[in-house]
Amino acid sequence: MKFMSTWSFPSGNVPDAAERFLAGEGAPEQGVTLLGRWHNVDLSGGCALYETDDPSALYKGALKWADLLDFNTVAVIEDAAVGPLLAARFKK
Numbered sequence: 001m002k003f004m005s006t007w008s009f010p011s012g013n014v015p016d017a018a019e020r021f022l023a024g025e026g027a028p029e030q031g032v033t034l035l036g037r038w039h040n041v042d043l044s045g046g047c048a049l050y051e052t053d054d055p056s057a058l059y060k061g062a063l064k065w066a067d068l069l070d071f072n073t074v075a076v077i078e079d080a081a082v083g084p085l086l087a088a089r090f091k092k
Contacts, residue, residue, distance in 0.1 A: 001051070002035070003058055005073040008045035013068040025064065029057040045069075049076075 009017060020026075028034045032052040039046040052058060062071045 001053060001055075002076050002078075003050045003052065003055070003073055004047060004076045005050065005058070005062070005071055006045060006047045007065070007069040007071050009043070009068070010070055014043055017065070017068045020065075020068070029061045031057045032061065 026037075028050060031054045032050050035049040035051055037046065037048040050058060058073060062073065065071070
């Protein structure tokens, strides 16, 4: 299953978060595959796309950053899966 995480930096935590990230602490937990990570150009936060069958591993990873970042993580599905569902529900 795929999950999209977004994060923001409260209270100017960019320097501390950058230090931790550059020290290699941005790697995902075991059992989680990082599909991509993007950073907002205005330094306000960013987003990452993960794949895992173990959401608790995502939670564990977020806990390591909870002192510096505000997170929002949701399960996401691709267009190919949504299309048939929408067609079944709304097609006339």
